[in-house]
Amino acid sequence: MKRLTVMGNLPGASTMMFTQTKGYKISAGSYSKLHKQLLLALLAIACLYGCHKDKTPGKDVDPDPVVTQFTIPEESVQLNPSGYAPLCAVVTFTSPINGHTEIIVKGKNGEASDIKHTFTDNGTQHQITVAGLYADYDNTVEISVIDDKQNRANSTISITTGALPPTIPNYINFEVADRTKMESGFSLVSSFSNLPNPPSMPYMVDSFGDIRWIVDYRTHPQLNQLFYDDGIARLKNGNFYFADQKLGIFEIDLLGNVVYNWDLHGYVFHHEVHEKPDGNFLISVTKPESTNSNGQPTVEDYILEIGRNSGDIINTWDLKESLDVYRRAMSDDSQDWIHVNAVLYDETDNTIIVSGRVQGVVKLTYDNHVKWILGPHRGWGSNSRGEDMNQFLLKPLDASGNLIADNAVLDGSANHPDFEWSWYQHSPIHMPGGNLMVFDNGDNRNFTGRVNYSRAVEYKIDPVNMTVQQVWAYGKERGEETFSRIVSSVKFLPGTKHVLFSPGFQVPNAQGMGGKSVEIDYATKQVISELSVSSANGWGFHRVYRMSLYPEEIMNAE
Structure with a gap:
């Protein structure tokens, strides 16, 4: 008997052989049908083999977790x-x-x-x-x-646990809390409810207004008299840091243990310590026995850079040299003539931004020369080097980008519908697009103080054309209910793109006075959350941050 042999390969299978008896012919269609039948048969065998294999104890299948x-x-x-x-x-x-x-x-x-x-x-x-x-x-x-x-x-x-210390606020409550939209984390509050009795006691509250973390140094051998001024913040390594007037800069862990302490080499701390990207610290200080050219004593007019590793003074900014120490447009105080309350590093050009409560916001080069001044134009003269400060004054623009020529607006005695200067501001921060935001306290606004409101205000600064444009603001519509003459802060919340607007002194609440921390949707200006804090002394806090309780970088107890 003659046979016709047909050879074929199936993907993933061995070579198959078919025979045909003489007198029969395999058509293309019948071959295709046979091919499909064989493929289905092989798949069935593979499935049966796989099922059998899956049931083999101890092979390929992990037991259910215990x-x-x-x-x-x-x-x-x-x-x-x-x-x-x-x-x-x-x-x-x-x-x-x-x-x-x-x-x-x-x-x-x-x-x-x-x-x-x-x-x-x-x-x-x-x-x-x-x-x-x-x-x-x-x-x-x-x-x-x-x-x-x-x-x-x-x-x-x-x-x-035991009871909280007696100097904590007597009222903490979220009056508004849309927890589906709030920035996650806890509110870190640099409390002033203890004043005038030391030590300062920072705490964290959850989104229900309950205190879940607090540092109490009443029994600490060094820090029992702590006054941290601007307050406590978190380092990039996950620990916390602050400074004390007499004792310098401190790093502490979540348990309140002192990790490190940096000396100030005879200078006296006030207000702000700020961590640079390289780990060094910028700190606002007073130099004992500092005087102006007339021999009058001055305070709060130096900035130091302290080396993180060496502890040495890396750089010094004497603001009496770079600015007009005799300008009295916003204050008659010859001693506390600038009252520095914040310092911020700008890594884009290795400069610092200094908030002087009674002068304005100033950008200085690393070698202490003025790049620009953000503030009312009234009363500027020359610095000790003979440089005319008027050449550094930023010129305001309206919403369309046109220069505002009204001298009353430039001077600060009037506002423009599109623009207002900040008054006695605090807490400058960088916004994601490079703009600058400050807490505009509004004290002595327009040199009269007849209308009281505080704002979070964002400015777009063009350092080439020396112009400034107001691009966003919140708070004027709230009036007296969020007005804080002193202290206070603004923060940008990156997870939600919200703004945290926190007036901190003698703000009226449902019960008593203190501060508010208002989370605002940047796009809509909707209030997402509003934390009220009241204390017997009328103080709320200096600054408020939103952050995780546990540091993201540090996972172990050590």
Whole structure:
């Protein structure tokens, strides 16, 4: 019998051979049909093989994660180990599996008030910092250790805390809180509710107005008299920093432990310390026995750069040299003639921006020469070098980009519909597009102070053409209810592109007086949240930030 042999290959299969008996003919159509049938058969075999393989114990399929319970002894929990952070604890324990730790500090207001954190402490021996406890409360903390196969060992502990210090605000409440739109995190408040009694006590509140972190240095051997002026902020490494009038710059951790202290070499701190991108510090100081050319004493008119690693003075700006020390348009005080309340570094051109409460906002080169002055044009003369300050004054533009020629507006005695100068401002910040925003306190506005309102105001500055244009503002429409004659801050919230507008002194609230921190949608000017803080002394705070409780960069207790 003669045979016709047809050879063919199927993708992923061995060579197949078909035979035909004499007298029959395989057409192209029947061959295609046979090809499909064989392919389906092979797929069925592969599926059966795969199913059989999946059921083979110990091969290719991980078992379901195992969840076990374990107990952490009460003596493993140390509340406030530093003595300065009463709403923190350190938990030291051994876990039954090798893995990393995750915690949940259970909130009073459901899951939205829970604090969750993941550590990178792989192993069976663990020491973690638990932050975010409530004061005077039996706190529940869920602790889980998870290995690389997602097996979990769970434990639940209770931590009972004491009452808060007596000088905390007597009223803290979110009058408005759209938590679906709010910038995430906690409000870090540089409180002044303790004044005039030291030490300063910064705290963090959650979105329900509960204090979840506080630093209390009443028993600290150095910092029991702390006055931090502008307040506390977070370093790039995740720790916090502030300065004290007599003791210099301090870095502290989440537990309030002092990590490092920088000396000021005989200068006296006031108001602001600012971390540069390279880690060095800019700090506003007074030089003891400083005088002007007439021999009159002066204060608060020096800026230093302190080396982060060396502790040395890297650079000094004497503002009596670069500015007009005798200008009296906004203040008659010859001693506190500028009252520097903030300093900001601009890495785009290695300059500094200085807020002088009773002079304006000034940009200075690294070698202490003026680049521009943002402020009313009234009363400027020459500096000690003989340079005419009028050449550095920024000229205002209207909304269409035209120069405003009205001398009353330039002078500061009148406002333009599109433009107002800032008055006795605080807290200059860089905006994402390069503009400058300040807290315009509005004290003595237009040299009269007859109409009181404070603003967050954004300016677009053209240093080539020496012009300034007001591009955004909020607060004038709120009038007296958000007016703060002194202190206060503005911050940009990058996660939501909101602005945090925080008037901090004698602001009227539903109960008493203090400060407000208002989160505003930049695009719509809708109020997303509004925190009210009232204290017996009428002080709220100097500055407010929004940030995570745990630093993003530091995951372990150490």
